[in-house]
Amino acid sequence: MTSRKYLVAASALALSAVVAGPVVADEWPERPVTMVIGFAPGGSTDIQGRVLANVMEDYLGQPVNVVNEPGAGSAVAFTNLANAEPDGYRFLFGGTTALTFTPIITDVEYEIDDFEYLAALALGQNALVTSAEQPFETFDEIIEYGRENPMTYAQQTALDQAIIERVAEAEGLDLAIVPTGGGGGMAPLVLGQEVDFAYSGGTHAQYTPTGEMVIAAFLSAERSPFYPDVPTLMELGYDYSIEDWRAIIVPQGVPEDVKDRLMEAAEFASQDERFIETTEGNTFFPVVYYDQEQMEDNVRRVRAATEEVMAD
Amino acid sequence: MDFSIVGSAIGETLQFDALFGIAGGVFLGYIIGVIPGLSRSVAIAIAIPMTFYMSPLIAISFLIGLSKGTAAGSAVSAILLNAPGEASSAATSLDGYPMAKSGKPRTALQVGLLASVIGDILATTILIFVAIPFARVALLFGPYEMAAILAFALVFIAGLSGGDIFKGLAAGALGVLLGTIGLDNQTGLPRLTFGYTQLMDGMPLIAVAIGTLALSEMFVQSEKLRYERETMAVKLENHKGDRITFPILRKIFPTILRGTGVGTFVGALPGLGPSVGSWMSYGMAKRASRTPEQFGKGAPEGVAASESADNAVIPAALIPLFGLGIPGNVSAALLIGAFAIHGITVGPLLLRDEPELLYSIFAGMIVASIFMLILGWFGLMVFAQITRVPPHVVIPIVIFFCLAGMLLQGYGAFGLIILIAFAALGYLMKKYDYSFVTFLVAFIITPMLELNLRQSIILSRGNWEVLLGRPIALFFIACTLLAFIILAKRTIERKKPIAEIGD
Numbered sequence: 001m002t003s004r005k006y007l008v009a010a011s012a013l014a015l016s017a018v019v020a021g022p023v024v025a026d027e028w029p030e031r032p033v034t035m036v037i038g039f040a041p042g043g044s045t046d047i048q049g050r051v052l053a054n055v056m057e058d059y060l061g062q063p064v065n066v067v068n069e070p071g072a073g074s075a076v077a078f079t080n081l082a083n084a085e086p087d088g089y090r091f092l093f094g095g096t097t098a099l100t101f102t103p104i105i106t107d108v109e110y111e112i113d114d115f116e117y118l119a120a121l122a123l124g125q126n127a128l129v130t131s132a133e134q135p136f137e138t139f140d141e142i143i144e145y146g147r148e149n150p151m152t153y154a155q156q157t158a159l160d161q162a163i164i165e166r167v168a169e170a171e172g173l174d175l176a177i178v179p180t181g182g183g184g185g186m187a188p189l190v191l192g193q194e195v196d197f198a199y200s201g202g203t204h205a206q207y208t209p210t211g212e213m214v215i216a217a218f219l220s221a222e223r224s225p226f227y228p229d230v231p232t233l234m235e236l237g238y239d240y241s242i243e244d245w246r247a248i249i250v251p252q253g254v255p256e257d258v259k260d261r262l263m264e265a266a267e268f269a270s271q272d273e274r275f276i277e278t279t280e281g282n283t284f285f286p287v288v289y290y291d292q293e294q295m296e297d298n299v300r301r302v303r304a305a306t307e308e309v310m311a312d
Numbered sequence: 313m314d315f316s317i318v319g320s321a322i323g324e325t326l327q328f329d330a331l332f333g334i335a336g337g338v339f340l341g342y343i344i345g346v347i348p349g350l351s352r353s354v355a356i357a358i359a360i361p362m363t364f365y366m367s368p369l370i371a372i373s374f375l376i377g378l379s380k381g382t383a384a385g386s387a388v389s390a391i392l393l394n395a396p397g398e399a400s401s402a403a404t405s406l407d408g409y410p411m412a413k414s415g416k417p418r419t420a421l422q423v424g425l426l427a428s429v430i431g432d433i434l435a436t437t438i439l440i441f442v443a444i445p446f447a448r449v450a451l452l453f454g455p456y457e458m459a460a461i462l463a464f465a466l467v468f469i470a471g472l473s474g475g476d477i478f479k480g481l482a483a484g485a486l487g488v489l490l491g492t493i494g495l496d497n498q499t500g501l502p503r504l505t506f507g508y509t510q511l512m513d514g515m516p517l518i519a520v521a522i523g524t525l526a527l528s529e530m531f532v533q534s535e536k537l538r539y540e541r542e543t544m545a546v547k548l549e550n551h552k553g554d555r556i557t558f559p560i561l562r563k564i565f566p567t568i569l570r571g572t573g574v575g576t577f578v579g580a581l582p583g584l585g586p587s588v589g590s591w592m593s594y595g596m597a598k599r600a601s602r603t604p605e606q607f608g609k610g611a612p613e614g615v616a617a618s619e620s621a622d623n624a625v626i627p628a629a630l631i632p633l634f635g636l637g638i639p640g641n642v643s644a645a646l647l648i649g650a651f652a653i654h655g656i657t658v659g660p661l662l663l664r665d666e667p668e669l670l671y672s673i674f675a676g677m678i679v680a681s682i683f684m685l686i687l688g689w690f691g692l693m694v695f696a697q698i699t700r701v702p703p704h705v706v707i708p709i710v711i712f713f714c715l716a717g718m719l720l721q722g723y724g725a726f727g728l729i730i731l732i733a734f735a736a737l738g739y740l741m742k743k744y745d746y747s748f749v750t751f752l753v754a755f756i757i758t759p760m761l762e763l764n765l766r767q768s769i770i771l772s773r774g775n776w777e778v779l780l781g782r783p784i785a786l787f788f789i790a791c792t793l794l795a796f797i798i799l800a801k802r803t804i805e806r807k808k809p810i811a812e813i814g815d
Contacts, residue, residue, distance in 0.1 A: 079509045105500050109509065152771055158500040178455075178767040179498035184657035185763065191661075194454045194771060206665060 028258045029089060032063040036081060036092040038074025044202050044283040048122060048246060049093045051278040055269040060261065073157075074098040075108050082110040086251040088258035095124060095244045100302040101159050104310050112303060115249050117295035118259060119266035121275075122285040124244025126160070126219040128233070129204050130197040131190050132212055139217040139236055142197055146173040154180045154189050154198035160219070162309050163233075163240040164199075170238075187213075205284035220244075226284050240309060243302045246285065247295055263292065321671030324369065326679075333370035334377045334676050338683045341381020342691070346698045347706055348389045349533045351398035352382040352586075353642045354526040358710065360518060360650050361717035368656055369669060373676035375650055376626075379643050380432060380680050383586070383623045384688055387424035389699050391615070392417060392546045400586035400622045403594040407607060407614030412546040414610055415554065418692065422556040423564060423612045424619045425688040431572040431620030432681045435627040438576050439634075440674045443663075446635040450660035453636065455767035456779065460788035461638060462761040467796050468581075470750045477799040483746040484754040490515050491758025498766070510726050517649045519718055519727055520755055523734025524741070524748045525642070527714045530707050531739045537703055564616035567597045571617045575624025580632060586625040586641075593621035627677060633658055634670065638757070642749055645756040 035056075037049045046068065053064040069077040078098050084090045099112050128139065136145045145151070146168075153168075155161040155177050168175040178195060180186040187203055189195045191212055199219075207213035208227070218224055218232045219242040234241055248266050250259065269275045270289035279285050290298070324330065337359075344355040355378055363371035382398065390396035391408035404424060411420035453461075470480035493504045494514035505511040571593040578589035597617035598607045607614050630647075632638045637659030639645035651658045656666065663670055688695075718731045741748045772778035779786050 075512060076509050102500075106495070106502060106512075107507065150773070155498065158498070161498070176770050176773055177498075178770045179763060180767075184661075188659070188661055189455070189767070192452070192454055194767075 028261050029060055029062045031089070032065055033060065033088070034090045035064050035066050036077050036090065036094075037066060037068050038077030038092065038094045038098065039068065044285065045094050045246065047283055048275075048279050048285065051275050052093060052121065052269050055272045055275050056265040059265040059268045073102060075102050075106065078110050078115075079108065081249070081251055082114040084251050086253035088250060088254045088262060090251075091118075091262060092249045093121075093246065094249070095246055096249075096299055096302070097124075097157070097159070097242075097244050099299060100244075101157070101306050101310075104303075104307055105158055112299060114252055116252055116254065116259070116292065117299055118248045118250060118263050118292050119270075120245035120247040120288060120290035120295050120298070121266060121270050122246040122279050122287055123222075124220060124242070124246070125202045125205075125224060125285055126242040126244060127200050127204055127224075127230075128164075128197055128216045128219065129190060129200045129213050130216050131193050132214050133193060134196060136196075137214050137216065139231070139233070142216055143167075143171050143173070145196075146171065146175065150174040150176070151197075152176045152178065152195040154178050154186050154195040156180055156186065156199045156201060159242060159306060159310065160199040163219070163238075163242070166240065166309070167233075167238055202283065202285070224284075225286050226280075241305075243298070245288075245290065245295065245298065247290075259292075318671050321668045322675045324668070324672050326675075329367075330370055330373060330672075330676065331679065333366060333374040334680050335683050335687075337374035337377025338381040338680050338687055341378035341383075342385040342684075342687055342695060343381075343698055344378075345382035345385020345398070346388045346695050347701065348393060348395040348699075349529065349703065350382075350706070350710065351386075351525075351529070352379050352400075353521075353646065354529055354710070355379070355382050356643055356646045356650075357518075357521045357525045358713045358717055360521075360646060361720040363650060368651075369672050369676070371650060372647070372673050373680065375647060376630075376673070376677055377680040377683065379626050380623065380677075380684055381687075383432075383626060384425060384428040384619075384684050385695065386622075387428065387615070387619050388421060388692075388695050391420045391424060392696055393699050400590050400625070401618065402587070403590045403618035404615055404622070406594070406618075407609070407611045409546075410608070410610035411612065411615065416610070417546050417696075418554045419556055419560070419612070420610075420615055421692055421696075422689075423560065423615045425685065425692075426556065426561070427564065427568050427571065427616040427619040428623040429681055429685045429688070430568050431575060431622075431624040432627065432684065433678065434569075434572045435576045435579070435624035436674070436677045436681065439627040439630055439677075442580075443631050443634045446631065447660045447663040450635045453660065453784070454782075455764040455771065456782045456785040457788070458636070458638075459761060459764035459768050460785040460792070461636065462757050462764065464788045464792040464795065465638060466754055466757065466761070467792050467799070469753050470747070470799075476745075477796075477803045479746050480750045483741065483748065483751040487751040487754025487756075488758045490520070491755045492762065494759075497759075497763060508726070510723060514759065515755070516723055516727060516730065517756065519723070519730040520734050521646055521649070521752065522714050522717055523731045524738030524752055526710065527731065527735035528738025528742060528748075530711050530714070531735065532742055533703055534707055537707075560612055564612050567600075567613045567616045568620040570596060570600070571620030572624045575621035576628040578621070579625035579628025586622045589621040589625045590618040593617045634662060635660060637760075639753065642752055645753055648756065 035049060035053050037046050039045045050066050053066050057064040069080060074094050075098050077092060081092050102108060103111060130136065130142065136142045151173055153164055153175055161177055180189060186198050186200060187207060190198045197216060204213050204215060208215060215227055215230045217236060218230055220232060221234065221241050221243050223230065223232055248262060267289055270287055276287050279287050341355055344350045356375055359375060359378055363374055366374060386396055386398045386401040387404050390401040390405035391412050394405050394409040396402045396405050408420045408424060466484060470477060470484040493511055495502055495512050502512060574593040574596060575589040578592060594614060594617045597613050598604050601607065601613060629641055629644045633644045633647065639648055648658050715728065718727045738748050741751065
């Protein structure tokens with residue numbers, strides 16, 4: 001290190017010690033941290049991420065700036081993150097399907113092992129939904145109806161389509177599957193009864209309270225605490241699920257002490273009322289805290305399972 | 313209508329930051345409108361990146377205020393310079409400039425302003441009372457109806473914007489091609505991305521819009537600089553007697569009402585821009601006048617007719633936008649992009665899901681009209697000065713905003729390269745008379761058209777008879793065929809284009 005560089009570093013350190021106040025001088029972070037959101041502003045990931053940034057900011061003693069890098073269901077953000085400096089100053093908050101699913105069907109420039117999964121803070125809420133005005137309500141009723149009548153289904157990803165195709169084949173349904181381009185396109189099709197049932201990644205939270213949309217089954221591994229009476233597809237006897245976590249993800253190679261700080265901040269956030277209120281109250285995602293060990297396993301387990309479903 | 317929601321929506325609009333956003337939009341729009349050569353869509357294209365850090369309400373109010381401001385501002389240069397700030401005010405200069413030369417510049421400006429504001433407020437009111445029931449009906453529109461309407465809009469725009477429907481279709485086809493880039497929305501497989509992750513969500517709208525609309529226009533303008541001599545603006549001085557009087561107001565009032573009607577009608581149809589509205593209104597005013605020989609020599613009715621229609625188009629173009637999510641023109645298409653950036657899907661569900669936001673936007677539009685009146689009335693002198701800013705100052709500033717806006721999008725150097733490529737494309741299209749408007753609208757509606765068409769085909773299982781139970785879809789399919797045949801015939805007969813669309 002040249003003397004000038006040393007001077008700059010030293011003064012930056014001194015400055016941070018003054019600014020950060022209660023935080024010990026040599027503790028990470030020494031400057032503002034960037035949280036990347038792989039979706040456009042306004043979606044559920046963005047809403048949760050912005051509150052999380054505020055909470056983590058209180059814990060870390062440095063500003064946590066939110067940057068939206070939308071594109072290809074977060075694949076753009078993950079590509080950029082894989083190439084980022086592994087110093088912890090840039091981390092991502094978001095779902096894991098861009099890792100457990102996207103690389104299987106698309107040629108992306110990153111892989112699961114390019115990242116570390118420090119903590120999960122919320123559980124994904126993938127579900128199968130239908131309109132309250134349809135002659136069926138539960139998943140069993142849908143199947144029963146489908147044995148007699150041709151049916152239509154609105155998909156959002158190749159993964160949920162693959163699962164429904166398997167189920168339809170097993171049950172002998174005559175099913176036409178249409179794309180929707182996302183939750184915003186799904187809702188009018190379901191509510192206008194243009195399709196019989198559909199996949200929902202979380203959009204249903206807007207329409208179930210009014211009773212217009214009903215959830216037939218959850219695609220997650222466990223039932224949702226917000227809809228305790230709705231079974232999962234697994235419970236109904238189909239061996240498929242779409243598991244997804246909202247997690248804090250960093251590029252491989254971040255120093256241990258920095259990772260520890262981020263994990264502490266995440267655990268702190270998982271108990272913070274502001275984060276819980278927004279995540280559970282506004283977006284209907286249950287807040288959890290899964291540590292790195294669990295998450296590394298989870299991501300790899302779901303990836304293997306997804307590869308099996310998609311292998312055709 | 314739930315009045316508690318309306319009440320809180322109005323309350324939200326009257327917050328200081330919302331008011332500030334609207335006023336800022338109107339003010340900026342006014343300035344851009346006054347500068348010759350900078351049009352409404354240029355203004356919106358440049359301004360969308362500025363709204364990234366605003367709340368959705370402020371962002372949308374800001375953009376709508378901006379488009380209203382440009383419509384009013386363009387009258388200033390039309391009247392004082394005989395160089396309309398944009399094509400839709402060209403009809404204004406026919407009578408506005410003679411009025412200004414004969415020593416009545418202030419009267420002309422005030423007539424233009426009042427016509428703009430009244431046309432604007434009336435059309436906004438119509439929007440509010442039409443869009444709300446319309447959105448309820450529009451819920452019945454399924455993929456069949458949407459696909460048919462989008463196809464109709466595409467053919468209509470292709471035929472009207474350039475005059476030559478085959479050139480129009482060529483431009484449209486290029487837009488369709490570029491609109492299919494990105495991940496296929498059913499299989500998730502990439503199309504035409506050439507391995508670039510950045511293209512997986514398609515060509516970035518901001519790059520395409522800023523490139524073909526704003527940056528390429530700067531190339532065109534700089535080229536013009538070499539040939540054009542300077543035009544002198546009519547000076548605005550304090551003459552006694554040069555102000556709007558009650559008899560003049562009474563004389564122009566029926567014209568304003570007619571202009572508003574024409575503008576609203578034209579604006580609500582997809583594909584017809586404000587230029588069609590203002591020319592049509594001007595023609596009708598002339599025909600209805602008892603002294604048609606005065607037109608073109610400084611008749612205040614001429615200014616009033618053109619300006620009221622020009623401004624009425626803007627709120628009216630939002631009727632199909634808020635009702636169906638279909639853009640009526642480029643500015644409305646850019647607004648869809650702006651909504652998307654703020655995580656809002658425009659369409660019939662907007663009224664149901666976010667009524668407060670929609671009512672706030674409506675309230676914001678009325679507030680914007682009032683700001684327009686205040687700014688225009690008291691700021692006439694200041695805005696008149698802006699007509700004197702030379703293009704060699706304006707052009708570099710606009711180019712800076714184009715590049716900076718693109719960088720804000722977060723695409724980095726890749727985004728800049730795409731931006732410049734589209735600027736070159738836009739320049740060539742303008743040069744060889746291929747409609748960039750058709751290109752851009754086609755680019756924006758292609759993903760929607762593709763999705764709805766695909767849904768229709770899959771849901772009907774390829775059975776044409778489904779359409780017999782869908783009279784609205786059938787009607788629009790018939791209209792599409794009819795429009796294509798009529799427009800093609802017109803082109804083959806080498807007739808003059810119906811109208812130039814500048815928006």
